[in-house]
Amino acid sequence: MCLGGLLTSDDDSALPGTFNDARTKWTSTHNPYSGTTYTVTAQAKGGAAAETMTFTTRTPADTFVGYFTPEAGSTSGVGMPVSVDFTHAVTDRAAVEKAITVTTDPQVEVVGHWFSDTRLDFRPEEYWAAGTEITLGLRLKDVEGADGVYGTQSKDVTFHIGREQISTVDLAKKTMTVRRDGQAIATYPVSGGDAEHTTWSGIMVISERFEETRMESSTVGLGDEYDIEDVPHAQRLTTSGTFIHGNYWASASIFGSSNTSHRCIGLRDTKGADDTSTPGYAFYESSMLGDVVVVENSGEDMVGPANGLNGWNLSWTDWQAGSAL
Structure with missing residues (x-):
């Protein structure tokens, strides 16, 4: 015995x-x-x-993992959702969502929203409070996300929210006002999308940042209209190709007076991305991933909430309706 x-x-x-x-x-x-x-x-x-x-014990033949944003240990702006992209389509959304937790200090209610069978985002009702610590708990190991397909992860990761920065772009006035922790710290003249290439309106979150990057019109369905190999201070706002970026090739006179771009938001800048006196340089240096950019009076519809990290354009009721729990 x-x-x-x-x-x-x-x-x-x-x-x-x-x-x-x-x-x-x-x-x-x-x-x-x-x-x-x-x-x-x-x-x-x-x-x-x-x-x-x-x-x-046996290893399942088919498995999946969830790749998460933001990166572990990183600090982001107040608009950064917790976004999980799965490597296999999930059919049992409830089982997978139940195996994922997002906890915060200070505490706030956080709810998941499925944008597709492979993407699950989490956010609170309002932007995160500055200084919040967020812990993502993944308990996906051996969770059957689809018939015969099992998760492999069991881990906790932590990230942080930094200061609050929310920038409002008014394309009727052709200006952008930057507010840090509620106080206006800068106003820049800008140029948005022209009448044939209007800029999305609504709340957008910076999801990628490049000191310099190449932009080709063919990648966003605009044929061969442009190919600029060294666009300075580019920060992505949508998956479909909207950026807020420096512009050195247009006349300085357009900023604050005309909307002339192909949907992006441009600030005056110089070639080489090293002129510290330009608005493009200053805004880039003041920004971080997860910062919020709100576009108003663009003449375009509201950006789709799944087009980038832009779920803030859904009401809290609609966001909650996207949870499997």
């Missing part, structure tokens, strides 16, 4: 469980993980030497 025992995995973590009253049967409190080697150590009645044995 077994008096005691221990079941540990190959990472030295114990699998919890309990004996029956007669201590002849031990049952784990949850299933062993797949693809894991376990060691059983048993002590028999009467002082006999402990015995050990090992076994390895």
Whole structure:
């Protein structure tokens, strides 16, 4: 009759469980993980030497993981959602969403919203408070996200929210006002999309930043209208190709007076991205991933909430309706 025992995995973590009253049967409190080697150590009645044995659980043939934004340990602006992109389409959304937690300090209600079978974003009702610490818990290992397809991750990652910066672009006035923690810190003249290439309106979040980058019209469905290999201080606002960026090729007189771009928001800048006196340089240096840019009076519809990290354009009721829980 077994008096005691221990079941540990190959990472030295114990699998919890309990004996029956007669201590002849031990049952784990949850299933062993797949693809894991376990060691059983048993002590028999009467002082006999402990015995050990090992076994390895099978690895699923089909698996998935979730790639998350922002990066672990990073600091982002107050508009940055927690976004998880899965490597396989999820059919059991409830099971997967239940296996993911987003907790914060200070505490705030955070709700998930499925944009597709492969994308699940999390956000609170309002922008994050400056200084918030966010912990993403992934307990996807052995969760069946689709028929015969199982998750492989069990980890916690933490990221932080920095200061609040919200910039409002008014394309009727051709200006952008930058507010830091509620106080206006700068106003820049800008040029937005022209009448044939209007800029999306609504709330947009900076999702990528490049000191210099190449922009080709063919990549956004505009044929061969432009190909600029060294666009300075470019910050992505949509997946479809909207940026706020420096512009050195247009006359300085257009900024603040005319909307002439192909949907992007331009600030005066110089070639080489090293002139610290320009608005393009100054705005880029003041920004971070997750900062909010609100576009008004553009003459265009509101940007789609899945076009970039722009779920703030959904009401809280509509956001909650996208949760599987």
